[in-house]
Amino acid sequence: MEVRGLTKRFGDLTAVDDVTFDLFPGEILGILGPNGAGKTTLIQLLLHVLTPTAGRIYVFGLDLDRHREAILSRVNFSSAYVSMPSSLTVRENLQVFARLYQVSPAPERIAHLLKLLEIDDLAAKITGTLSSGQITRLCLAKALLNEPRILFLDEPTASLDPDIADKTRRLLRRLRDETGMAVVYTSHNMKEMEELCDRLLFLSKGRVLASGTPTALRDRFRGGTLEEVYLKVVRGEA
Numbered sequence: 001m002e003v004r005g006l007t008k009r010f011g012d013l014t015a016v017d018d019v020t021f022d023l024f025p026g027e028i029l030g031i032l033g034p035n036g037a038g039k040t041t042l043i044q045l046l047l048h049v050l051t052p053t054a055g056r057i058y059v060f061g062l063d064l065d066r067h068r069e070a071i072l073s074r075v076n077f078s079s080a081y082v083s084m085p086s087s088l089t090v091r092e093n094l095q096v097f098a099r100l101y102q103v104s105p106a107p108e109r110i111a112h113l114l115k116l117l118e119i120d121d122l123a124a125k126i127t128g129t130l131s132s133g134q135i136t137r138l139c140l141a142k143a144l145l146n147e148p149r150i151l152f153l154d155e156p157t158a159s160l161d162p163d164i165a166d167k168t169r170r171l172l173r174r175l176r177d178e179t180g181m182a183v184v185y186t187s188h189n190m191k192e193m194e195e196l197c198d199r200l201l202f203l204s205k206g207r208v209l210a211s212g213t214p215t216a217l218r219d220r221f222r223g224g225t226l227e228e229v230y231l232k233v234v235r236g237e238a
């Protein structure tokens with residue numbers, strides 16, 4: 001994916017301000033920054049849920065504006081904050097999305113993902129009765145239905161217990177290693193970002209303040225941990 005000069009204004013507010021970066025196959029790119037920095041808005045632009053005020057996005061060599069459907073059929077999205085139709089069972093929800101993504105054979109793929117996310121015992125449960133961590137895992141299963149080449153994850157681990165969060169990170173790394181899937185990831189957990197991401201984009205007020213590998217950012221801002229770097233940067237001490 002190539003992102004060039006991407007800008008989104010809401011009235012007087014510039015939520016994403018002239019952002020440029022590349023995402024390579026198999027790369028896990030972390031986007032970090034304070035509340036309101038523009039992370040979710042950036043992901044919504046990359047998913048064509050929002051229209052940019054300026055700038056261009058190319059995915060798989062295609063212009064997202066002109067090849068929306070072809071691109072979106074090969075990517076997917078999940079977040080701790082998305083909702084699913086609450087009166088359907090877990091399996092029914094996955095069946096609906098499998099049809100939307102034209103997954104075939106759907107029953108096998110759904111059975112595989114239910115196991116992979118360790119929610120096979122919840123398959124017949126009504127979605128509205130799930131705990132928030134269980135819904136997060138259902139959303140992740142949905143996000144993997146079409147074997148995406150790019151997976152966008154906006155705070156996917158926010159509601160997961162430490163054990164499941166760790167398993168989720170391992171799963172993402174394994175899928176990346178096995179399939180070359182790229183991941184765009186946001187989280188406020190700096191330990192997680194440091195451990196998981198190959199490269200980081202530091203956003204503040206919509207602008208890229210810094211970017212690089214976790215090690216490069218720690219060296220540049222003389223922090224022992226990414227958390228220390230983060231606090232230095234947002235408090236203007238860097």
Ligand SMILES: Nc1ncnc2c1ncn2[C@@H]1O[C@H](COP(=O)(O)OP(=O)(O)OP(=O)(O)O)[C@@H](O)[C@H]1O
Pocket residue numbers: 010013015033034035036037038039040041042
């Ligand atoms: N639809 C909208 N209309 C007006 N302003 C918006 C809209 N969506 C987002 N914003 C504003 O854009 C800015 C960036 O918001 P965004 O949700 O992208 O931040 P974020 O980095 O994801 O923050 P958080 O860490 O809290 O999730 C905020 O100031 C927000 O209020």
Ligand SMILES: [Mg+2]
Pocket residue numbers: 039040041154
């Ligand atoms: Mg957000």
